[in-house]
Amino acid sequence: xxxxxxxxxxxxxxxxxxxxxxxxxxxxxxxxxxxxxxxxxxxxxxxxxxxxxxxxxxxxxxxxxxxxxxxxxxxxxxxxxxxxxxxxxxxxxxxxxxxxxxxxxxxxxxxxxxxxxxxxxxxxxxxxxxxxxxxxxxxxxxxxxxxxxxxxxxxxxxxxxxxxxxxxxxxxxxxxxxxxxxxxxxxxxxxxxxxxxxxxxxxxxxxxxxxxxxxxxxxxxxxxxxxxxxxxxxxxxxxxxxxxxxxxxxxxxxxxxxxxxxxxxxxxxxxxxxxx
Numbered sequence: 001x002x003x004x005x006x007x008x009x010x011x012x013x014x015x016x017x018x019x020x021x022x023x024x025x026x027x028x029x030x031x032x033x034x035x036x037x038x039x040x041x042x043x044x045x046x047x048x049x050x051x052x053x054x055x056x057x058x059x060x061x062x063x064x065x066x067x068x069x070x071x072x073x074x075x076x077x078x079x080x081x082x083x084x085x086x087x088x089x090x091x092x093x094x095x096x097x098x099x100x101x102x103x104x105x106x107x108x109x110x111x112x113x114x115x116x117x118x119x120x121x122x123x124x125x126x127x128x129x130x131x132x133x134x135x136x137x138x139x140x141x142x143x144x145x146x147x148x149x150x151x152x153x154x155x156x157x158x159x160x161x162x163x164x165x166x167x168x169x170x171x172x173x174x175x176x177x178x179x180x181x182x183x184x185x186x187x188x189x190x191x192x193x194x195x196x197x198x199x200x201x202x203x204x205x206x207x208x209x210x211x212x213x214x215x216x217x218x219x220x221x222x223x224x225x226x227x228x229x230x231x232x233x234x235x236x237x238x239x240x241x242x243x244x245x246x247x248x249x250x251x252x253x254x255x256x257x258x259x260x261x262x263x264x265x266x267x268x269x270x271x272x273x274x275x276x
Contacts, residue, residue: 024233025233025236026095026233026234026236026237027236027237027240028236030070030073030095030237031070031073034072034073034074035073035074035076036067036070036073036074036075036076036095036096037076037077037078037094037095037096038075038076038077038078038094038095038096038097038098039077039078039080039084039085039088039089039093039094039096039097039098039099040055040059040077040078040079040080040085040097040098040099041079041080041081041082041085041099041100042055042057042077042079043081043082043178043179043180044057044082044099044100044179044200045057045200045203046058046199046200046203046261046262047059047099047100047118047199047200047224047261048060048098048099048100050079055077055079057261058117058118058257058258058260058261058262059098059099059100059117059226061257061260061261062098062117062245062248062253062254062257063075063098065244065248065253066241066244066245066248069240069244077098078093078094081177081178082099082147082148082149082150082177082178083148083149083177085097085099085101086101086107086111086227089111089227089228089229090229092229095228095234095237096226096227096228096234096237096241097226097227097228098226099226100117100118100120100197100224101113101224101225101226101227102120102150102151102152102197102222102223102224102225103116103120103222103223103224103225103272104151104154104222107151107227108272110230111227111228111229111230112227112228112229112230112234112235112238113225113226113227113272114225114226114227114228114238114241114242114245115225115241115242115245115246115249115270115271115272116223116224116225116245116249116268116269116270116271116272117223117224117225117226117245117254117268118199118223118224118254118258118262118266118268119197119198119199119221119222119223119224119266119267119268120151120197120198120199120222120223120224121197121198121217121219121220121221121222122152122155122195122196122197122198122217122218122219122222123195123196123197123198123201123214123215123216123217123218124136124139124193124194124195124201124214124215124216124218125183125186125193125194125195125196125201125204125205125212125213125214125215126186126192126193126212126213126215127186127187127189127192127211127212127213128209128210128211128212128213129213130192130213133192133193133215134215135215135216136159136215136216136218137163137166137168138215139159139163139170139192139193140163140166140168140169140170141168141169141170141171142170142171142192142193143170143171143172143173143174143190143191143192143193144156144160144170144172144173144174144191144192144193144194144195145173145174145175145176145182145185145186145191145193145194145195146173146175146176146182146194146195146196147175147176147177147178147179147182147196148175148176148177151222152195152196152197153173153175153195155195155218155219156173156195157173158219159195159218159219160173171192174191179194179196179200182194182196183204183212186212187208187211187212193215197222197224198214198217199262199266201214202214202262202263203262206263223268223269223272225272226241226245228241246270246271249268249270250270254266254268
């Protein structure tokens with residue numbers, strides 16, 4: 001029976017628990033050591049969040065279906081701020097990223113992004129009842145917020161450039177370490193809109209419909225993935241994780257868990273579209 005454990009980043013870093021040697025096959029090292037260490041951001045409901053002291057959510061449920069394929073291996077999850085996730089992967093602080101990584105062309109070049117796990121199309125959240133904002137174009141002149149270092153911030157900056165060219169620039173862009181902080185400032189009126197992926201904004205609207213309302217999506221379809229290092233040692237682990245995600249996509253498990261955590265299934269392809 002697989003053991004699934006959660007552990008804070010600080011404890012892991014002080015004890016020096018990191019991924020296996022970069023020169024060994026990573027999947028075989030994980031199997032022989034009996035430990036699979038992953039990085040996650042447990043502040044991104046409903047993908048990953050803390051409940052009763054445990055990391056729960058969509059990704060946690062997915063791992064419940066994947067870990068039986070690594071019989072006898074313990075899953076250890078390092079809970080980190082988003083800004084430390086991808087740098088931590090590169091520095092071999094852990095083996096793999098099991099948190100929602102928006103698949104951008106730049107990240108696809110730098111990391112091995114897994115088979116898609118969910119829709120990540122960009123959307124806008126406003127205060128409930130705000131009648132001036134009914135489309136992405138209406139945020140001109142407003143104060144917009146996004147998570148620092150995120151693909152959502154990049155999308156917001158691209159939208160801001162389009163609005164400026166059209167003669168309706170944003171009043172300001174504010175960044176936050178965690179999206180919950182941005183939601184709080186939206187609720188109190190410190191910002192006018194928050195940019196995030198549609199599933200996450202729908203969760204914010206669902207849990208606080210008296211406070212938040214989703215405006216709509218913008219840009220091209222985007223997907224969430226997990227991530228591994230793009231090196232020879234990690235190739236076997238990357239292939240294993242891709243196979244498991246695709247298996248769960250094909251047998252309907254992804255759709256079942258999407259219904260559970262997002263309220264509806266998503267049309268997610270088996271592979272990421274090629275980076276342009």
